[in-house]
Amino acid sequence: MLNVDSLTRGIVIDHIKAGSCMALYKYLELDKLDCSVAIIKNAKSNRMGKKDIIKIDGMLDLDLDVLGFLDCNITVNIIDNGKIIEKKNLVLPDTIRNVVSCKNPRCITSIEQGIDQVFKLADPKTHLYRCLYCEQKYNPKK
Amino acid sequence: MMKHLIDPLDLTAEEVNEFLDLADKIMEEPSKYRHICDGRKLATLFYEPSTRTRLSFEAAMLNLGGSVLGFSSGTDSSAAKGESVADTIRVVSNFADICAIRHPKEGAPLVAALHSEIPVINAGDGGHQHPTQTLTDLMTIRSLKKRINGLTVGICGDLKFGRTTHSLIKSLARYTGVKFVLISPQELRVPDYIFESLQAKSIAFKQVERLDEVMPELDVLYMTRVQRERFFNEEDYIRLKDSYILDAKKMELAKEDMIVLHPLPRVNEIAVEVDHDPRACYFKQVKYGMYVRMALIMKLLGLEESEC
Ligand SMILES: [Zn+2]
Numbered sequence: 001m002l003n004v005d006s007l008t009r010g011i012v013i014d015h016i017k018a019g020s021c022m023a024l025y026k027y028l029e030l031d032k033l034d035c036s037v038a039i040i041k042n043a044k045s046n047r048m049g050k051k052d053i054i055k056i057d058g059m060l061d062l063d064l065d066v067l068g069f070l071d072c073n074i075t076v077n078i079i080d081n082g083k084i085i086e087k088k089n090l091v092l093p094d095t096i097r098n099v100v101s102c103k104n105p106r107c108i109t110s111i112e113q114g115i116d117q118v119f120k121l122a123d124p125k126t127h128l129y130r131c132l133y134c135e136q137k138y139n140p141k142k
Numbered sequence: 143m144m145k146h147l148i149d150p151l152d153l154t155a156e157e158v159n160e161f162l163d164l165a166d167k168i169m170e171e172p173s174k175y176r177h178i179c180d181g182r183k184l185a186t187l188f189y190e191p192s193t194r195t196r197l198s199f200e201a202a203m204l205n206l207g208g209s210v211l212g213f214s215s216g217t218d219s220s221a222a223k224g225e226s227v228a229d230t231i232r233v234v235s236n237f238a239d240i241c242a243i244r245h246p247k248e249g250a251p252l253v254a255a256l257h258s259e260i261p262v263i264n265a266g267d268g269g270h271q272h273p274t275q276t277l278t279d280l281m282t283i284r285s286l287k288k289r290i291n292g293l294t295v296g297i298c299g300d301l302k303f304g305r306t307t308h309s310l311i312k313s314l315a316r317y318t319g320v321k322f323v324l325i326s327p328q329e330l331r332v333p334d335y336i337f338e339s340l341q342a343k344s345i346a347f348k349q350v351e352r353l354d355e356v357m358p359e360l361d362v363l364y365m366t367r368v369q370r371e372r373f374f375n376e377e378d379y380i381r382l383k384d385s386y387i388l389d390a391k392k393m394e395l396a397k398e399d400m401i402v403l404h405p406l407p408r409v410n411e412i413a414v415e416v417d418h419d420p421r422a423c424y425f426k427q428v429k430y431g432m433y434v435r436m437a438l439i440m441k442l443l444g445l446e447e448s449e450c
Contacts (some may be wrong), residue, residue: 104248106246106247106248106268106269106270107247107248107249108227108245108247108248108249108250108252108253108267109249110247111247112226112227112228112247112250112253113226114226114228115226115228115253131249132249132252133248133249133250133252133253134247134248134249134268134270135248135270
């Protein structure tokens with residue numbers, strides 16, 4: 001099995017809720033990367049029972065803001081020379097663009113062509129996001 | 143940065159007062175402003191009909207010496223051919239200096255603003271926001287009561303789904319000492335976030351089911367409609383339906399200087415007999431609305447009074 005040590009330079013996204021690594025893979029657009037990406041499903045975890053892990057080899061700079069929105073339990077370690085050089089603290093991003101869609105049928109996003117789906121952080125305490133256009137709630141926890 | 147008016151709360155309390163001050167000045171001496179918009183054009187892009195609002199905007203621009211162009215329903219516009227709001231506003235930006243947009247979809251005016259070369263005014267987007275109505279409401283209250291601070295304002299009707307009442311509540315909550323009396327059926331009370339924001343700011347408010355109970359306390363009564371289909375059950379509808387209809391009998395309970403407002407159109411929630419009562423101010427409200435829109439057009443076009 002892979003472990004952190006096997007990566008000399010790259011990013012380890014750990015403590016992903018079991019079963020959701022493929023969704024993260026999609027959101028982070030990892031399919032567009034040239035470097036090797038390891039996906040570990042259902043790894044044993046003391047804290048979580050089961051978890052998923054994603055390891056990205058050879059890449060240090062990736063926009064990971066969306067992770068804070070999707071799941072704030074995720075941890076991110078940046079590895080260089082085989083050592084953890086940074087443990088990233090995930091924060092809730094102010095804006096989420098084209099990650100989730102507005103579910104309000106009265107929202108302009110339901111008919112306007114070529115429009116970005118944008119959600120703004122409305123209340124950090126409750127992780128509440130609102131559609132930029134119609135203010136419909138979106139709560140990633142629910 | 144280009145200024146638009148999309149959400150009434152985009153304006154600070156000071157900016158709101160500046161608009162109202164200018165509207166007051168225009169109302170005092172309209173002739174002074176008769177040519178300030180000479181040679182300028184307002185586009186009214188109405189994707190759904192709202193004759194009253196459109197005429198108010200058009201009258202406002204004409205009174206300032208400008209001219210108007212536009213369309214008055216989605217069916218006779220480019221939207222019927224499937225053109226996006228973004229593309230329409232890009233085109234209209236070449237023809238007009240400012241535009242007012244009304245659209246059945248929530249957020250459409252914001253989409254327009256994001257792609258516009260000219261100032262955009264939200265003239266109503268579905269049930270979402272209607273900032274010129276909110277400014278009109280504030281202007282009417284301030285003009286007729288000579289103040290907003292310290293008033294007890296009753297808001298009656300569907301307070302759950304009527305989001306224009308939410309903007310009004312949030313705007314009034316920025317003044318000092320305003321007390322709210324929220325009159326609605328249990329099921330149609332204001333949403334939790336409004337309730338919580340009033341509590342958090344320690345703003346005095348109470349929620350009641352019947353209008354007649356609270357009539358004597360009110361300085362302002364803002365009536366809106368409760369639609370039959372909004373009631374959860376027939377029993378409540380029958381029990382409460384008359385509670386939300388303002389008639390002469392309920393007016394007897396009110397203060398002599400209370401004012402009654404309504405965003406119009408009225409259906410049956412205010413009995414016609416009330417129209418003759420001097421406290422019925424909902425038709426005056428229309429006039430204030432036009433002056434507010436005149437002030438708004440001037441401010442968004444960056445026209446100063448000194449230019450008159
Ligand atoms: Zn939306």
